[in-house]
Amino acid sequence: MAMAAGSDVELVSVSKRYGDTLAVDRVDLRIPAGTYCCLLGPSGCGKTTTLRMVAGHEEVTEGDILLGADNITDLAPAKRGTAMMFQSYALFPHLDCTDNVAFSLKMKGVPKAERRARAQELLRRVHMEQFAGRLPAQLSGGQQQRVALARALITDPRVLLLDEPLSALDPFLRVKMREELKSLQSRLGISFVHVTHSQEEAMALADLVVLMNAGRIEQAAPPRDVFNRPATAFVARFIGGHNVMAAKVNGGSGVVLANGVAVPLAAAPGLPSGSPIHVAVRADRMRIGAAAGNGTVLHGTARAVEYFGPTVQLGVDVAGLEPLSVSVTEQSFFAAPVEPGDPVAVTWSPEDVHVIER
Amino acid sequence: MARSVPTDAVAIPLSSAAQGRGASSAAKPRRSSSAPYLQVAPLVVVFLLFLVFPILIIVMVSFWDYDTARLIPAFVLTNYDELLFSPVTWGTYLQTVTFAAITWAVTLVVGFPVAYFLAFHVRSATWQTALFLVCTVPFWTSNIIRMISWIPTLGLNGLINKGLIGIGAIEKPLEFLLFSDFSVVLAYVHLYTLFMIVPIFNSMMRIDRSLIEAARDNGANGWQILGNVIVPLCKPGIAIGSIFVVTIVMGDFVTVRLMSGGQSASVGLMMLNATSLLQYPAAAANAVVLLLLVLLTVAVMMRLVDVRKEL
Numbered sequence: 001m002a003m004a005a006g007s008d009v010e011l012v013s014v015s016k017r018y019g020d021t022l023a024v025d026r027v028d029l030r031i032p033a034g035t036y037c038c039l040l041g042p043s044g045c046g047k048t049t050t051l052r053m054v055a056g057h058e059e060v061t062e063g064d065i066l067l068g069a070d071n072i073t074d075l076a077p078a079k080r081g082t083a084m085m086f087q088s089y090a091l092f093p094h095l096d097c098t099d100n101v102a103f104s105l106k107m108k109g110v111p112k113a114e115r116r117a118r119a120q121e122l123l124r125r126v127h128m129e130q131f132a133g134r135l136p137a138q139l140s141g142g143q144q145q146r147v148a149l150a151r152a153l154i155t156d157p158r159v160l161l162l163d164e165p166l167s168a169l170d171p172f173l174r175v176k177m178r179e180e181l182k183s184l185q186s187r188l189g190i191s192f193v194h195v196t197h198s199q200e201e202a203m204a205l206a207d208l209v210v211l212m213n214a215g216r217i218e219q220a221a222p223p224r225d226v227f228n229r230p231a232t233a234f235v236a237r238f239i240g241g242h243n244v245m246a247a248k249v250n251g252g253s254g255v256v257l258a259n260g261v262a263v264p265l266a267a268a269p270g271l272p273s274g275s276p277i278h279v280a281v282r283a284d285r286m287r288i289g290a291a292a293g294n295g296t297v298l299h300g301t302a303r304a305v306e307y308f309g310p311t312v313q314l315g316v317d318v319a320g321l322e323p324l325s326v327s328v329t330e331q332s333f334f335a336a337p338v339e340p341g342d343p344v345a346v347t348w349s350p351e352d353v354h355v356i357e358r
Numbered sequence: 359m360a361r362s363v364p365t366d367a368v369a370i371p372l373s374s375a376a377q378g379r380g381a382s383s384a385a386k387p388r389r390s391s392s393a394p395y396l397q398v399a400p401l402v403v404v405f406l407l408f409l410v411f412p413i414l415i416i417v418m419v420s421f422w423d424y425d426t427a428r429l430i431p432a433f434v435l436t437n438y439d440e441l442l443f444s445p446v447t448w449g450t451y452l453q454t455v456t457f458a459a460i461t462w463a464v465t466l467v468v469g470f471p472v473a474y475f476l477a478f479h480v481r482s483a484t485w486q487t488a489l490f491l492v493c494t495v496p497f498w499t500s501n502i503i504r505m506i507s508w509i510p511t512l513g514l515n516g517l518i519n520k521g522l523i524g525i526g527a528i529e530k531p532l533e534f535l536l537f538s539d540f541s542v543v544l545a546y547v548h549l550y551t552l553f554m555i556v557p558i559f560n561s562m563m564r565i566d567r568s569l570i571e572a573a574r575d576n577g578a579n580g581w582q583i584l585g586n587v588i589v590p591l592c593k594p595g596i597a598i599g600s601i602f603v604v605t606i607v608m609g610d611f612v613t614v615r616l617m618s619g620g621q622s623a624s625v626g627l628m629m630l631n632a633t634s635l636l637q638y639p640a641a642a643a644n645a646v647v648l649l650l651l652v653l654l655t656v657a658v659m660m661r662l663v664d665v666r667k668e669l
Binding site: 084090093103104 | 572
C-alpha cells in the first residue's frame with residue numbers, strides 16, 4: 001500500500017455542464033499527495049459532481065484531471081488509480097462481506113482462494129474479519145462502511161474518494177468513524193478526498209478544506225486559515241462562528257458599518273476610501289460590556305440566550321445591522337447575566353476584525 | 359454545535375417513546391383483539407368460496423365412478439389408475455412439459471433483454487410507459503382473432519412463405535410454420551413474454567444504480583456487471599415471471615388446439631375431451647395430477663430463489 005502513495009491530484013480548469021446548467025465552473029485545485037481533503041459546501045454546489053469527475057463516473061465537459069504524472073481525464077474508473085466509497089456504501093446485497101471486498105479481484109480473474117485470502121486480510125485491517133460471512137443487510141451502518149472501505153482499498157488506490165461517507169450514520173457513530181477515517185488515512189499515507197456538507201466534519205478531518213459554492217471554489221486552505229481568514233463573506237457565513245457585516249472603507253485606517261458606526265482596524269485595509277467591503281468578527285472574540293481601549297462598541301438588545309455548557313450564545317439585535325451572535329464563556333456570562341430584552345453593549349478589539357473584499 | 363447533538367439524540371427517542379405509549383394506550387380500549395381477523399375475513403371468504411371449495415369438489419369428484427350417462431358418487435381409484443398407467447397420459451404430459459420448457463426458455467431469452475432495455479436504457483418515465491403499452495399490444499384483440507390472424511401470416515400462401523419465396527430464399531413453402539409445434543410455441547411466446555418482462559423489469563428498477571457504478575469502479579466491464587450484479591439481483595423477478603409463464607402454459611388448451619390444427623395434445627385438451635364425453639371424474643383426476651405437478655414446479659422454483667424479497 002505504501003508503494004501506491006505519493007501522487008498529487010490536480011484539477012485544471014475543470015467544468016461540468018448539464019445542458020444549459022453549469023454544475024462545476026472552471027475549477028482549479030491541487031491536492032498534494034497524502035492530504036486529507038474535504039470538499040465542503042451546500043447541496044448543489046458541485047462538490048459531489050467534482051468528486052465523481054475525479055472518480056470517472058461523470059464525464060468532464062472541459063479541463064483536465066491529473067493524478068501524479070498521468071492525465072486521467074478520460075480513463076475508465078478502474079484504470080485511474082482512484083477508488084470510490086459511495087454515499088450509501090453500494091455494497092452488493094447478494095454477496096457476503098468477503099465476496100464484496102474481493103469483487104474487483106474477481107473481475108481481474110484472480111483465483112478464488114487467493115482473492116478470498118486477500119479480502120480476509122483487508123477485512124482484518126478494518127476489524128471486520130469476524131463478519132466475513134455476513135450479508136450487507138445483516139450489518140449495522142458503521143460495519144457496512146468498514147466493508148465498503150475494505151472493498152475500495154483492495155485495489156491499492158492512490159487516492160480514495162469518499163462521497164458523504166458519514167451522513168448515513170447516527171451522530172455518535174459519526175464522530176467515531178470520523179476518527180477512524182483520519183487515522184486510516186494517516187496510516188495509509190494516500191490522499192483522501194471527502195465530500196461533506198458539514199463544516200464541523202471538514203474542520204475536524206481536513207488538512208485542506210475546499211469550500212465550494214455555485215460550482216466554484218470559494219476558498220481552498222487549511223481549516224485554521226479558512227476559519228481565521230475567510231476569503232469571502234460566503235465562506236465566513238458557511239463556516240459559522242462569524243458575524244459578517246457589510247461595511248465601507250473610511251479613510252486610510254478604518255471602516256464604517258452600514259449603521260454608521262466606525263470600526264477601528266489594527267492595520268490599514270489597503271483599499272481606496274469608499275470601497276464596499278465585509279467585515280467578519282468571530283463570535284467568540286466579541287464581548288459583552290464596556291469596551292477595552294480603542295475597540296468598537298455596538299449598543300443593542302439581547303434577543304435570545306442559549307446555554308451550551310462551556311459557552312453561552314447570545315443573539316443581539318443592533319439597529320441597522322443584521323442580528324449578531326456573541327459566544328461568551330459560561331464563567332464570564334454568569335458573572336454578569338443578561339436576560340432577553342436587556343440592553344447590551346457588544347465590543348471587540350481592532351485586531352479581531354477581518355476585512356473581506358467585495 | 360457538537361454539544362447540542364447529544365441532547366437532541368436523547369430527546370427524540372424519549373419523546374417518540376412517550377408518544378408511542380400514549381397512542382397505543384389511547385387506541386387499545388376501542389379496538390378489540392378480533393379486529394385483525396375481521397379485516398382479513400373478506401379475502402378469506404373469497405378464497406374459501408372460489409378457490410378452496412372448488413378444488414375440494416374436484417378432488418372429491420376425482421374419486422367418483424362414472425358410466426356413459428351418469429356420475430356415481432363413490433370412492434374408487436380407477437380414474438387415477440387409468441390415468442397414471444396409460445402411455446397416452448405420459449406422452450401428453452411430456453408434450454405439455456416440453457411446450458412449457460421451450461416457452462419458458464424463449465420468453466426468458468426475449469423478455470430479459472427487453473426488460474433490461476426498458477429499465478436501464480429508457481430514462482424517461484413517459485417513454486417507459488409508452489413502450490410498456492406497446493408490449494401489451496398482443497392483448498388488444500381476443501384470443502380467437504389473434505389465432506386466426508396467424509393463418510395469413512404463417513400459412514402455405516401466407517406472408518412469410520410468399521416473402522421468402524419472393525426473395526429466393528426457399529423454393530417451396532415451409533410447412534412447419536403453421537399448425538405445428540412451432541406455431542404453438544410462437545403463439546405462447548407472442549402472448550406471454552410480457553409476463554416475463556414485467557417482473558424482471560420490476561426487479562431491475564429496484565437495483566440501486568450506485569451498485570452498477572460501484573461494480574464499474576471495481577473494474578467490471580458491461581458483461582461482468584450483467585453476470586455478477588444484474589442477473590443475481592433479478593433472480594426473484596425471473597422466478598416470478600417463470601412461475602407465470604409455466605403455470606399458464608401447463609394449463610392451456612385453446613392455443614394448442616387452434617395453433618396445432620388439432621395435431622398436438624396437451625393436458626388441458628385431454629381434460630376438455632374427457633368432459634365433452636361427460637367423463638368428469640377422469641377429468642377431475644387429471645386436474646388433480648396436473649395441479650400437483652404445477653405446485654411441485656412452483657415449489658422447486660421458490661426453493662431456488664427467494665421470491666419474498668420482491669414482495
